[in-house]
Amino acid sequence: xSGISYAVWSASVADPAFSEWLRSACxxxxxxxxxxxxxxxxxxxxxxxxxxxxxLEQDFQxxxxxxxxxxxxxxxxxxxxxxxxxxxxxxQIATDTERSYFHRALAELxxxxxxxxxxxxxxxxxxxxxxxxxxxxxxxxxxxxCVAEWVYLGWASRxxxxxxxxxxxxxxxxxxxxxDFRAWVGFLRGELDRVGPGLxxxxxxxxxxxxxxxxxxxxxxxxxxxxx
Ligand SMILES: Cc1ncc(CN)c(N)n1
Numbered sequence: 001x002s003g004i005s006y007a008v009w010s011a012s013v014a015d016p017a018f019s020e021w022l023r024s025a026c027x028x029x030x031x032x033x034x035x036x037x038x039x040x041x042x043x044x045x046x047x048x049x050x051x052x053x054x055x056l057e058q059d060f061q062x063x064x065x066x067x068x069x070x071x072x073x074x075x076x077x078x079x080x081x082x083x084x085x086x087x088x089x090x091x092q093i094a095t096d097t098e099r100s101y102f103h104r105a106l107a108e109l110x111x112x113x114x115x116x117x118x119x120x121x122x123x124x125x126x127x128x129x130x131x132x133x134x135x136x137x138x139x140x141x142x143x144x145x146c147v148a149e150w151v152y153l154g155w156a157s158r159x160x161x162x163x164x165x166x167x168x169x170x171x172x173x174x175x176x177x178x179x180d181f182r183a184w185v186g187f188l189r190g191e192l193d194r195v196g197p198g199l200x201x202x203x204x205x206x207x208x209x210x211x212x213x214x215x216x217x218x219x220x221x222x223x224x225x226x227x228x
Contacts, residue, residue: 026215033154035155042155043155056102062125073141074090121220124217129144150185156172
């Protein structure tokens with residue numbers, strides 16, 4: 001990936017959907033995230049407690065900004081029907097099942113819900129999400145949300161059955177795979193496919209820029225978690 005690409009998506013029959021056009025412009029980083037060693041170790045239940053604690057401490061700070069970004073999607077969507085899946089996700093997942101996972105997992109690992117030191121990549125990711133949130137631009141907001149959820153579906157759906165017994169890994173995988181999560185990612189992609197083609201060329205380039213920056217940050221986040 002080399003910064004903003006002003007290659008234009010076009011609506012001819014042969015062209016991919018807008019979301020697939022964005023994703024394929026993020027190779028090889030996209031595949032590097034989905035096939036990352038750290039993700040493979042989660043899928044096999046082999047991450048050391050120390051690494052898992054560090055990752056989840058930082059990720060809980062990610063999730064805080066992510067939840068605020070979901071709120072911005074509710075506010076900036078162009079119809080009631082589009083607002084509903086975001087609202088449902090905030091209520092059922094982000095502030096309920098996922099929050100409960102973080103509380104239990106960090107208690108088990110002796111981690112902190114509010115670590116004093118935030119890694120540079122955590123700060124950078126929070127900054128990107130804040131930039132998308134304060135833009136109040138629906139396409140930019142959905143682009144960042146879509147990357148975060150789609151790459152997580154990518155690695156989690158590679159986990160082999162039976163999943164690890166330890167809840168630290170099993171629940172983290174289950175939160176990012178399964179029928180409901182696939183439908184959620186399908187919705188996010190569908191929103192990009194719906195609004196993307198109607199944007200001007202410059203605005204499409206801006207969406208691509210946010211999509212690429214989010215993908216790079218996902219890769220850096222797993223690199224940070226894997227380092228030690
Ligand atoms: C860094 C990151 N990216 C995505 C996700 C999935 N919501 C997450 N928990 N953390």
